[in-house]
Amino acid sequence: xxxxxTEPTVFIxxxxxxxRNSLKWLIESVCLPVEVFECAEAFIQAFNPNRPGCLLLxxxxxxxxxxxxxxxxxxxxxxxxxxxxxxxxxxxMAVSAWKGGAFHFIEKPASRQQLLHCIQDALTLxxxxxxxxxxxxxxxxxxxxxxxxxxxxxxxVVEGESNKCIAMELGITERTVEKHRESIMEKMGxxxxxxxxQMIFLCRRDG
Amino acid sequence: xxxxxxxxxxDIEKAQEVEHLGSWIYHPTDPSLFTCSRELCRIFGLxxxxxxxxxxxxxxLVHPEDREAVERAYMAAIxxxxxxxxEHRIVRPDGSVRWVHAQAxxxxxxxxxxxxxxxxxxxxxxxREAKERxxxxxxxxxxLVHASPVGIFHTDAQGECIYVNERWxxxxxxxxxxxxxxxxARALHPKDRERIATExxxxxxxxRLFKSVYRFLCPDGRIIWVxxxxxxxxxxxGEIIGYVGTVxxxxxxxxxEQRLLQQQGELCHAQRLITIGELAGVMAHxxxxxxxxxxxxxxxxxxxxxxxxxxxxxxxxxxxHTLRLAEHAIHVVRNIRALVRKQDPSRQxxxxxxxxxxxxxxxxxxxxRREVRITLDLALxxxxxxxxxVYLQQLLLNLILNSMEAxxxxxxxxxxxxxxxxxxxxxxxxxxxxxxxxFGEESATRLFEPxxxxxxxxxxxxxxxxxxxxxxHGGEILADSRPGxxxxxxxxxxTDRRSHERDPNxxxxxxx
Numbered sequence: 245x246x247x248x249x250t251e252p253t254v255f256i257x258x259x260x261x262x263x264r265n266s267l268k269w270l271i272e273s274v275c276l277p278v279e280v281f282e283c284a285e286a287f288i289q290a291f292n293p294n295r296p297g298c299l300l301l302x303x304x305x306x307x308x309x310x311x312x313x314x315x316x317x318x319x320x321x322x323x324x325x326x327x328x329x330x331x332x333x334x335x336x337m338a339v340s341a342w343k344g345g346a347f348h349f350i351e352k353p354a355s356r357q358q359l360l361h362c363i364q365d366a367l368t369l370x371x372x373x374x375x376x377x378x379x380x381x382x383x384x385x386x387x388x389x390x391x392x393x394x395x396x397x398x399x400x401v402v403e404g405e406s407n408k409c410i411a412m413e414l415g416i417t418e419r420t421v422e423k424h425r426e427s428i429m430e431k432m433g434x435x436x437x438x439x440x441x442q443m444i445f446l447c448r449r450d451g
Numbered sequence: 452x453x454x455x456x457x458x459x460x461x462d463i464e465k466a467q468e469v470e471h472l473g474s475w476i477y478h479p480t481d482p483s484l485f486t487c488s489r490e491l492c493r494i495f496g497l498x499x500x501x502x503x504x505x506x507x508x509x510x511x512l513v514h515p516e517d518r519e520a521v522e523r524a525y526m527a528a529i530x531x532x533x534x535x536x537x538e539h540r541i542v543r544p545d546g547s548v549r550w551v552h553a554q555a556x557x558x559x560x561x562x563x564x565x566x567x568x569x570x571x572x573x574x575x576x577x578x579r580e581a582k583e584r585x586x587x588x589x590x591x592x593x594x595l596v597h598a599s600p601v602g603i604f605h606t607d608a609q610g611e612c613i614y615v616n617e618r619w620x621x622x623x624x625x626x627x628x629x630x631x632x633x634x635x636a637r638a639l640h641p642k643d644r645e646r647i648a649t650e651x652x653x654x655x656x657x658x659r660l661f662k663s664v665y666r667f668l669c670p671d672g673r674i675i676w677v678x679x680x681x682x683x684x685x686x687x688x689g690e691i692i693g694y695v696g697t698v699x700x701x702x703x704x705x706x707x708e709q710r711l712l713q714q715q716g717e718l719c720h721a722q723r724l725i726t727i728g729e730l731a732g733v734m735a736h737x738x739x740x741x742x743x744x745x746x747x748x749x750x751x752x753x754x755x756x757x758x759x760x761x762x763x764x765x766x767x768x769x770x771x772h773t774l775r776l777a778e779h780a781i782h783v784v785r786n787i788r789a790l791v792r793k794q795d796p797s798r799q800x801x802x803x804x805x806x807x808x809x810x811x812x813x814x815x816x817x818x819x820r821r822e823v824r825i826t827l828d829l830a831l832x833x834x835x836x837x838x839x840x841v842y843l844q845q846l847l848l849n850l851i852l853n854s855m856e857a858x859x860x861x862x863x864x865x866x867x868x869x870x871x872x873x874x875x876x877x878x879x880x881x882x883x884x885x886x887x888x889x890f891g892e893e894s895a896t897r898l899f900e901p902x903x904x905x906x907x908x909x910x911x912x913x914x915x916x917x918x919x920x921x922x923x924h925g926g927e928i929l930a931d932s933r934p935g936x937x938x939x940x941x942x943x944x945x946t947d948r949r950s951h952e953r954d955p956n957x958x959x960x961x962x963x
Contacts, residue, residue, distance in 0.1 A: 260740050266747030273754040331736075353743025353781055356750040 252367050253297035256280045257287045257313065258329070259305045263352075267300065267359075274360060276367075284308035288316065296374055298325045298347070298366035303337050311337075314344040323373050325366035329354070376446070383443045389431045397424040401437075402444050455504040457486045464489065471574035477506055479565045494551065494574045496543030514540035514548065521553070528557055529565065538575065550576045602677075602698040604635060605684075608691050622677060622700050624669030640666035640674065655683065661696070676705040714813055718848070721841035729916045733901045735784045742781050749774040800835035801843055803879055803944075807870055810847045821855050822863040825870065833874040834946040838924055846920045849913045850883045850940050857887025857938060874946075878926070881942040889932040898930050917942075 254271050258264045259282055268278045281287040285308055287299075299317075303310040314326055325347035330337045341349045347369065348362050390398065393414075400410045407425075411418045434440050457476060459467075467473060473491025478484040485506045492502050495512050502508060513521050517539035528535035535555040540548050555570035596603055602619030606612050612635040615627050623630065623638035630638070639647060643665040654661035660682050667675040681696025753770050760767030811818065811825060818825055836843065851868065858866040871882040890898070897903050899918040904911030921928040924944050932938035 260744075262744040263740055263747075266744035266751070270747040270751035270754075273751040331739075352739060353746060355778070356746070 250295060251277055252370065253277045253279055253295060254300060254363055254367075255287065255297055255324075256300045257282075257284055257305070257310070258300070258302040259283055260302070263302070270356065270359070271363065276363070284310065284313035284316075287313065291320075291322075293320065293322050293324075296367075296370050298327060298363060298370055300327050300329065300363075301346075302329045302352075303341065304331065311340055311344055314341070314346060318345050323370070323377075325369050327362050327366055380447055383432075383447050386432050386443075387447070390428060394424050394428050394431075397421060398428050398444075401425065401428075402441060453483070453504060455486060455502060457488050459488065468493075472571055473573075474569070474571045475506075475509075477568040477570070479568065482506065491572060494549070494572060495541060496545055496547070496549075501544070512541045512543065514542050516540070525555075528555060532557065535570070538579075549574055550579045600699075602700075603696070604630070604681075604698070605693060605695050606635075607693045610694065613693070619698060622675055622698055623667050624671060624673065624675075638667045638669075640668040642666070651681070654681075655691070658683070664701070667698075674702075675700055676702045711813065714809075717841065718813070718844060721845055722848075725842065725845050725916055725920075726912055729901070729912050729919055731787045731790075732919065733915070735788045738784050739781070742777055742784070745777045746774060746781070749777065798837050798839055801838045801840050802833075802835055803843070803881065804829040804833055804872055806840070806843060807847060807872065807881075810844055810851070811870070814848065814851065817852075818855070821858070821866065823855050823858060823866045823868050825868045828869060828871040830872045830874045833872055833879055836879060836924070836944055836946060838944070839920075842920045842923065846917050846942065847881075849917050850942075853913055854883055854885035854887060854938070854940070857885055857889070859887075861887060877947050878943050878945045881944070882939055883942075884937065884939045886937040889934050889936050889938045890930075891932075891934050895930050895932060899928065 254276050256264055256267050256271075256278060258267070258280075261282070264280045264282065268280050271278045279290075281290065283305060284301075301310045301313060308316075310328060314328070317324060317326065326345075328341040328346045328349040329352045330341060330349050331352060338349050347366050350358060350362060354362075387395075396414060397410060400413065405413075407418050407421045411421045414421070429435055429440065432440055432443060434443070457474065467488055467490035471490070471494060473488045473494045475485065475487040475491055483504070485504060487502075487509075489499075491509075492499070495509055497508070510518075510521075520537065521539055524533075524535055524537050527533040535553070535557070538550060538552050540550055542548055552573045552575045553570065554572075555568050557565065558567040558569065560566050596616045599616060599618055602622045603614075603616040604612060604619055605614035611632050612630050615623075615630045615635065617627075620627055620630065623635070625634070625638055628634075636644070647663060647665050650663050651661050660680060662678075662680050664676065664678050667677055669675060677698040678701050679696060679698045681694050683691045684693040684695050686692045749770055753767070753774070756766075807827065807829065811827070851870070854868055855866075858868075865886055867886045869882070869884040871880075871884070873880040873882070899914050900911075901915040902911040903915075904913075918928055921942055921944065926942060926944040928943075929941045930938060931941065
């Protein structure tokens with residue numbers, strides 16, 4: 245998970261060079277790294293899902309267009325927060341942007357506060373999502389070390405069953421169940437049942 | 452040889468000839484004593500030597516269909532003393548038929564015995580024919596006046612009505628009796644009365660035909676538009692003895708005319724709004740980008756160089772002030788756009804074929820002036836478009852006018868415009884083909900850009916507006932042409948109500 249350590253970047257896709265460069269100038273002035281692309285296709289080519297940040301995307305562009313890029317990102321399973329620029333009063337476009345899963349949409353031209361706030365929020369969201377994703381990945385890695393029998397025991401422990409019940413269900417002695425539990429705790433890297441439960445739920449929520 | 456003719460003075464003989472009146476004398480006691488005047492022979496078409504002196508010779512010339520009546524009258528005169536007088540026909544030896552009026556006096560002696568019968572027979576053919584002519588002419592007059600689709604009136608020299616026909620009564624909603632005298636003026640719309648009077652007197656004064664368009668106000672409140680004409684009726688001495696006139700109901704025409712005018716007015720209004728909207732849209736789009744960039748640069752600069760402002764406070768003030776101005780400009784552009792968007796009319800189901808016909812009718816005068824032959828080839832059973840009617844009409848109008856202008860330099864006999872509609876399951880295609888100057892491939896791509904024009908007076912918004920309208924309907928517009936070979940504009944509009952929402956990805960392609 246070395247990629248998560250890279251600095252969050254604001255990606256900008258806008259076909260208007262003045263708009264692109266002026267946004268870069270503005271955002272860089274609050275010390276955020278910015279990368280600009282003149283079309284959706286160029287962004288896709290350079291896209292790396294492991295790079296944190298957020299995307300400022302113009303809806304109206306020649307070629308692929310903003311909404312299709314949004315669709316593409318979602319199809320990739322990428323959670324990169326997207327802020328869409330729409331024309332003032334273009335309600336149908338705004339609706340389409342929402343439906344496409346945009347994080348936010350901003351009417352052009354946007355004010356500095358609005359824009360920078362939005363970017364901060366988007367970066368926070370991205371960071372949270374990535375932290376959660378890396379935690380999940382760590383838990384998944386530990387779960388992978390469990391034997392099939394240990395998994396069976398874990399499932400029942402999480403359901404709140406007693407050792408006695410589990411022993412009867414699985415046709416083993418209570419002592420054996422206890423041994424499995426110890427092994428599970430060790431492999432999952434915790435000594436507290438509450439912590440174990442939390443870890444399992446964190447993974448399950450996103451099924 | 453017996454004298455066959457009555458001896459009479461020359462002047463009497465002449466009088467008989469002039470009046471076509473012949474006479475005869477008969478002695479019942481001696482039939483051989485029958486005499487007649489020479490004129491009688493002439494009336495019956497007998498030549499001097501053809502008359503044999505017998506009364507029967509005349510009788511046989513009575514028209515076969517009238518013979519019985521003549522006999523009956525004659526007998527009635529002799530037996531019952533009923534004066535003999537009747538009109539009947541005779542057939543001359545040459546076959547020609549004449550009408551005569553026959554009369555006779557029966558002269559008796561003191562004992563009542565028949566002594567003599569004196570008869571006169573006048574040729575009344577000419578008189579009868581004249582009468583018949585009058586009768587026919589009268590019948591014709593009646594037929595004309597009654598069956599006429601125009602209202603007819605007749606007044607005396609003072610303008611008092613003496614006659615109106617049925618149609619006039621129908622149009623005015625008055626009974627003939629109500630129209631007589633000064634009553635007819637009640638039919639005139641109060642607002643037109645003064646004008647009609649002025650025009651009428653002017654026409655009378657200048658001895659010309661009165662012609663005017665005015666209104667009747669019927670007692671039931673209906674307003675009827677009429678075209679009225681009237682002329683003075685002159686006596687033989689040339690003085691005006693009355694007026695004769697007609698009124699034609701033109702209400703329907705007037706309504707069509709007014710509807711056309713109203714539509715033209717609405718269209719002009721819509722046209723202005725659409726043009727302003729397009730202009731505002733283009734301007735807003737063109738200004739938004741640089742204004743946005745200006746504010747971005749300014750804000751970035753303010754953040755970056757904040758420290759400098761303590762040593763150079765004027766710079767900070769200027770940058771802040773410039774930023775406010777740029778934001779104000781953005782605000783203004785935004786307001787103009789919002790204002791224009793508010794004017795959008797609501798959508799309704801539109802029959803595109805009917806709209807095409809109506810639009811062509813609307814600019815019929817312009818089409819005729821440009822001597823363009825228009826052919827409509829409209830698909831049957833086409834589905835309605837869920838649309839802004841005025842926008843669609845504007846689209847059609849712009850395309851038609853554009854095509855007609857492209858044919859300005861073409862020989863008039865080759866100026867043709869074909870408007871086609873084609874229906875598919877989900878869309879309607881409108882094709883407008885002209886035989887004008889056309890354009891090259893390079894122009895075809897830039898054609899729909901704003902401010903692109905080849906016309907001296909054009910601002911280059913017509914086709915740009917077309918594109919905006921088509922895109923608003925979720926459709927597509929394409930142009931196809933080769934220089935000198937005319938052009939075809941193809942508009943595809945979806946009939947599916949949902950697809951009328953703008954497809955943003957498709958709109959992207961056109962927008963810049």
